[in-house]
Amino acid sequence: MKKPQKYTRAPVYVWSEIVQYIQKKHGIFLRDVNGKFRADNTEGVEYLDFWHSMIRWYDDELRGVIQLRPDDLCLEAAKSEDWEIKILQILKDEFGECFEVDTSW
Numbered sequence: 001m002k003k004p005q006k007y008t009r010a011p012v013y014v015w016s017e018i019v020q021y022i023q024k025k026h027g028i029f030l031r032d033v034n035g036k037f038r039a040d041n042t043e044g045v046e047y048l049d050f051w052h053s054m055i056r057w058y059d060d061e062l063r064g065v066i067q068l069r070p071d072d073l074c075l076e077a078a079k080s081e082d083w084e085i086k087i088l089q090i091l092k093d094e095f096g097e098c099f100e101v102d103t104s105w
Helices: 015-026 050-061 070-074 082-095
Strands: 065-068 099-102
Touching (some): 015 099, 050 082
Antiparallel strands (some): 065 099
């Protein structure tokens, strides 16, 4: 019996690079969508972090490479906020309907 071969994965996006790209191109800080920690006098401003949404959607799968499917996540609209759906639409427009992302730190 032959020893199994090693295979190289198809290229994947890196989540931290996606975050930086969206921030620069669209002016949206995915880790602080409302700007609670980026401005003075933000008392009463809700802290919104898109990563927390990712944790809610993907649960324990966020340890490595995931397939991100913005349309599938938009189907969860009953559980999603307008700001989350807006970001999912941006991700779809920029990267397509299904793409692989390395979420490891």
